[in-house]
Amino acid sequence: MAKPMHVTENLDQLESGPWPSFVTGLKRLANEGPKQNMVVDLLGQLEHSYKTKKGYWKGGTVGVIGYGGGIIPRFSEVASQFPESSEFHTIRIIPPAGMHYDTKVMRELCNVWEKYGSGLIAFHGQSGDIMFQGVSTANVQPCFDELNEMGFDLGGAGPAVRTGMSCVGAARCEQSCADEQRIMRSLVNEFLDDMHRPALPYKMKFKVSGCPNDCMNAIERADFAVIGTWRDDMKVDQEQVQAFVASKGRKYVVDNVITRCPTHALSLNDDNTLDVDNRNCVRCMHCINVMTRALSVGDDKGVTVLIGGKRTLKIGDLMGTVIIPFKKLETDDDYEELVGLAGEVIDFFAENALEHERTGEMIERIGLTNFLEGIGVEVDPNMISEPRNISYVRMDDWDEEAEKWRQRQAEKAA
Numbered sequence: 247m248a249k250p251m252h253v254t255e256n257l258d259q260l261e262s263g264p265w266p267s268f269v270t271g272l273k274r275l276a277n278e279g280p281k282q283n284m285v286v287d288l289l290g291q292l293e294h295s296y297k298t299k300k301g302y303w304k305g306g307t308v309g310v311i312g313y314g315g316g317i318i319p320r321f322s323e324v325a326s327q328f329p330e331s332s333e334f335h336t337i338r339i340i341p342p343a344g345m346h347y348d349t350k351v352m353r354e355l356c357n358v359w360e361k362y363g364s365g366l367i368a369f370h371g372q373s374g375d376i377m378f379q380g381v382s383t384a385n386v387q388p389c390f391d392e393l394n395e396m397g398f399d400l401g402g403a404g405p406a407v408r409t410g411m412s413c414v415g416a417a418r419c420e421q422s423c424a425d426e427q428r429i430m431r432s433l434v435n436e437f438l439d440d441m442h443r444p445a446l447p448y449k450m451k452f453k454v455s456g457c458p459n460d461c462m463n464a465i466e467r468a469d470f471a472v473i474g475t476w477r478d479d480m481k482v483d484q485e486q487v488q489a490f491v492a493s494k495g496r497k498y499v500v501d502n503v504i505t506r507c508p509t510h511a512l513s514l515n516d517d518n519t520l521d522v523d524n525r526n527c528v529r530c531m532h533c534i535n536v537m538t539r540a541l542s543v544g545d546d547k548g549v550t551v552l553i554g555g556k557r558t559l560k561i562g563d564l565m566g567t568v569i570i571p572f573k574k575l576e577t578d579d580d581y582e583e584l585v586g587l588a589g590e591v592i593d594f595f596a597e598n599a600l601e602h603e604r605t606g607e608m609i610e611r612i613g614l615t616n617f618l619e620g621i622g623v624e625v626d627p628n629m630i631s632e633p634r635n636i637s638y639v640r641m642d643d644w645d646e647e648a649e650k651w652r653q654r655q656a657e658k659a660a
Contacts, residue, residue, distance in 0.1 A: 248282045249330065252290035256297065272366070280360040284380060287328035288364075294324060308335050308383055310390045314443040316400025317386060333382045334364070338375040338401035339393060340434070343427040344414045345370060354396055362389035372467055374411035374453075375401040399438075406444035407437045407592065408451045411464075415456035415474075421534065422456035423474030423547040424575055429454045429584065433470075436585045440592065447599040450592060457543065458529040464555065464566070469595075469605040470588055471552040471566045476544035479524040486540035491518040503533050548574045551584070553591060553617075554606030564606040567614060569621075571628035590621040627651055 254269075261267045269289075276285040295301055308319040318336040325332035341347075355376070359367060364380025371377060376398075381389060390400065401409035410433055413419070415426035433452045440446070453464035456474040464471035491499050496514065504512045508530055511523040520540070534541045551573065552566030570587070574580060591605070598620065599608040609617045618625060627648050 248277075249286045251276060251286055252293060254289055254293040257289065257293050275365050279365040281364045281380070283330040284334070284364050285331075285366070287331035288334060288380070291322060291324060291328040291331055294327065303334070308386055310387050310400065312442075313400055315403040315406050316442065318403055331380075334380045335383065335386060337363075337378040337381060337386065337389060337393075338373070338403055338409065339378065339398045340401045340409050341370060341374065341376050343412050343430040343434075344417055346414070346417065351396070355393070355398075358389060358392045358396070361392075370411070372463065373401070374409040400442060402441040402444075402449070404444040405446045405448050406442075406450070407440040407446070408449050409441070410434050410452035410454070411462050412454035413456050413461045419456060420538075421459060421531070421543055423476055423543055424454075424456050424472070424549050426454045426456040426474070428581065429472055429549070429575070432581050432585050433588055437588070437592065446592070446596050448602050448604055450595060450605065452588070457531065459531045459535070465552055466555050466563070466565060467557065468555050468566065469553065470591060471555055472584070473550045473552065474547065475529055475550050475572065476547045477572050478544040478546035480522055480527060480534070480544055481542045482520055482522060483540050483542075484519045487520045487537065488518045490537050490540050503536050506532055548572050549584075551587065554604070554609050556604045556606045559604055560602070560607050561610060564604075564610070566606070567609065568626075568629050569618070569623055571626055587621070587623075594620040624654075 251273075257269045260269045272285055272289055276282055276289060279285055291302060302323040303320045304323055306319040306321050308317045309315070310317065316338050318338065320334045320336065322328060322332045322334070356367070359365060359378050362381055362385040363378055366379045368377035368379060378389070410430050412426040412430035415424070416422035417427075430452070433454075434441070437452075440450075450470070451468045452470045452472075453462045453468035454472045455462045455464045458473060458475055460471075460473055462468075464473060491514070496518070499514060504514050509523075509526040509528055511526040511528075512533060513521045513523075515521060534543065549570075549572075550568060551570035553569045554564055555566035556564050573584065575584065594617070595605050595608060598612065599605070600611075603611075614629070615625065627644075
């Protein structure tokens with residue numbers, strides 16, 4: 247028998263605006279969901295938190311046999327007032343690379359969760375996991391067992407390698423410059439033990455985006471970001487450029503494409519053809535996104551690897567630092583080298599980071615040079631961040647220094 251709803255004056259206000267509210271979804275689960283009383287008390291505890299301006303969830307130890315992570319335990323500190331939601335744990339499940347599902351699998355996932363949990367599911371947050379939210383301790387193991395029988399595994403939680411994410415990539419996107427799914431699966435398969443059994447100073451995230459649009463927010467959010475890119479010239483179809491100008495007008499193209507190039511690498515000729523200064527193109531993708539038929543990525547494709555992106559923690563937000571400016575991924579050996587680099591980064595992070603410190607914060611503390619030496623990567627001129635804007639980087643001898651680096655690379659290759 248369903249419990250009566252708690253009075254939720256504060257939560258009701260969240261439904262009064264023009265946008266959809268999570269409160270409406272929770273109320274629907276409280277009236278129709280598989281665990282109605284659990285969600286009724288969940289709403290009651292949330293209303294209580296809004297009134298007292300305090301949170302009442304605490305952690306603990308909840309897991310499945312053989313795993314050290316993947317379950318986020320939530321025990322209520324006000325269980326006497328809201329007993330049905332006294333345990334509201336979250337099970338994190340690794341999604342398929344690129345988030346590929348069919349409707350049959352989606353229905354099976356929902357059926358399992360309605361059998362054991364609250365019915366509340368999140369597809370997919372910045373964590374990358376399928377978040378099954380709201381299950382009792384007793385139901386964690388049988389729920390996981392059924393999900394595991396379907397072929398799904400627990401994701402990362404705690405001080406461990408976290409669940410990776412890759413964009414849908416070449417399956418649907420014509421801008422793809424890499425095999426996103428293979429990169430993601432290679433990394434996940436290699437470091438699955440580090441994901442299931444937390445043993446790091448803090449979390450470590452992989453993310454893979456197939457082009458510089460970075461739909462996975464890897465550069466801003468991943469300790470190890472792999473971004474598809476190209477190193478030859480952007481492809482230009484001049485007939486399509488002229489057709490685009492004819493349909494939109496020169497003013498539109500100048501205002502919305504030419505002047506928005508961050509390095510002024512574009513120019514529109516009198517005959518409505520486009521010139522591209524590829525030497526100064528920084529792959530921001532804006533012109534390609536606007537003029538998709540006329541412009542496209544180059545043919546010499548590969549990936550860039552960046553390390554250290556994260557949100558605010560001990561220090562402010564950090565963007566990833568370029569560690570490998572360009573790498574081809576064509577052979578099995580190429581993928582093994584990429585996975586090997588990831589292993590070097592994880593090992594160095596495990597040995598040198600402080601507790602509760604992300605990779606980017608460790609690099610800020612010890613210096614990029616020490617980090618590169620620790621993972622066995624040589625300094626590369628392309629690792630300089632925004633060379634046009636950094637006043638303390640001397641540009642008068644830039645070409646000479648770059649030539650010295652090229653000579654070192656040639657000698658190394660010989």
